[in-house]
Amino acid sequence: MVDALLENHLAFLAAHRGDVRRSADAVEVVGESDEFSAWIPLTPSAELPDRVSAVRLVPESGPGWEERLVAAGFKPAEVLVHLVGEALEGEPASASPSVPVAPVEPIASAADAEAFAEVQSAAFLDEGEPDYDWWRQMFAERAVQNYAAPDQSLYLLRVDGDPAAITLVLRTGPVAGVYAVATKPQYRRQGLATRLLAQARRDAAAGRLTLQVAEGSAAERLYLTLGFRPAYRSPHFRRLSEAA
Numbered sequence: 001m002v003d004a005l006l007e008n009h010l011a012f013l014a015a016h017r018g019d020v021r022r023s024a025d026a027v028e029v030v031g032e033s034d035e036f037s038a039w040i041p042l043t044p045s046a047e048l049p050d051r052v053s054a055v056r057l058v059p060e061s062g063p064g065w066e067e068r069l070v071a072a073g074f075k076p077a078e079v080l081v082h083l084v085g086e087a088l089e090g091e092p093a094s095a096s097p098s099v100p101v102a103p104v105e106p107i108a109s110a111a112d113a114e115a116f117a118e119v120q121s122a123a124f125l126d127e128g129e130p131d132y133d134w135w136r137q138m139f140a141e142r143a144v145q146n147y148a149a150p151d152q153s154l155y156l157l158r159v160d161g162d163p164a165a166i167t168l169v170l171r172t173g174p175v176a177g178v179y180a181v182a183t184k185p186q187y188r189r190q191g192l193a194t195r196l197l198a199q200a201r202r203d204a205a206a207g208r209l210t211l212q213v214a215e216g217s218a219a220e221r222l223y224l225t226l227g228f229r230p231a232y233r234s235p236h237f238r239r240l241s242e243a244a
Contacts, residue, residue, distance in 0.1 A: 002027070002042065005082050005210045005231055006058055008177040012170050015149070016142045016179070028052075032138055033131075038236065041065060048072060055237045056080075066235070074237040079215040083228040087176075087204035104199040106153040113143040115163040116156050123166075123182035155199060157192050165192035169200050174207035176200065181211075181219075197226065 002010070010027065014020040018031035025046040031037040039052040044062030048055070048069075055074060057065050066076075107113055117139035125135055147154045151172070157165040165183040169176050178200045183192050201209055213220040215233065 003059065003232075004173060004175050004208070005084070005177075006060075006234075008170065008172045008175045008210060009082070009212060011151075011172050012177055012179050015146055015152070015170065029056075033135075053239045053241075057235050057237070059232050066237075069237045073240055075240055077236040077238045079236065080212045080234040081215045081220060082210060082212050082231045082234060083220075083223055084231045085201065085204075085209040085211075085223075085226070085228040087201055087206060087209055104155055104157065104195060107147050107156050110144050110147070112156055113147040113154065114140050115158075116147070116154050116166050116168075117143040119156070119163050119166045119184055120180060120182055122184045153203060155196055157196065159187055159190075159192075165196060167193070167196040167200060169203045171203070171207075176204035176207055176209050178209065178211040194226075 010020050010029070013029050013031070013036060017033075017036040018029060021028045021030065025041065025043040027040040027042065028049075029036060029038050029040070034053075038054040038056040039049065040056045040058060041048070041061045042058075043060070044064055046061075054077075055065075055069055107116060117136070120139045120143075121136045125132055143154060146152050146168075152168060152170045154168045155166060156163055163184070164187040167181045168179050170179060171177075178197070181193055181196065210231070211223065211228070212234075213223060
């Protein structure tokens with residue numbers, strides 16, 4: 001059985017990053033990019049496919065996998081930490097940004113979805129990097145595809161009309177997952193992300209709020225100061241050829 005936090009993350013990956021294929025003892029994520037592809041064992045005895053180049057471990061994987069993967073030619077890579085936070089009623093004063101912005105509301109048009117993707121690209125990509133145009137197009141296609149989905153809310157804050165900061169909340173049962181928290185570089189440190197996170201806390205209502213960050217990252221340190229706490233670690237392993 002898949003944990004509710006992981007179930008939410010898999011729903012996000014299926015909606016925004018690729019295909020999620022399930023079997024009785026494993027989940028395989030086939031991403032639009034290899035960066036998102038991984039095989040996730042759900043039992044200690046699951047059979048590792050020969051074709052797999054990235055494995056992600058979760059609590060359901062059980063013991064023995066790290067040793068087994070190293071013996072099969074994998075090496076440790078990044079670690080994702082699943083964090084949980086408290087829901088929120090109302091909005092704290094600290095969430096007020098230092099620049100004037102409109103009220104936080106889910107986007108409601110394809111044009112706003114494209115603006116959402118514009119912020120994603122500005123925050124996460126560097127012009128001239130490999131596959132820059134592909135990533136921009138993928139972000140736009142996925143935002144347009146998902147903005148009207150009943151289980152998702154895509155949020156966009158503008159400053160003087162310019163798309164400035166975004167996040168999205170995806171709901172699965174009692175869990176609200178926070179994804180794509182991003183601010184254009186010129187609008188950072190002005191309270192926009194904090195305002196969006198406050199909206200995500202309200203979206204969680206009486207349920208569980210969750211997000212994933214890279215272990216040891218500045219983002220993890222930030223969310224810990226905002227009251228999130230670790231639920232579990234999810235180590236990644238990659239074949240030596242892929243890791244290189």
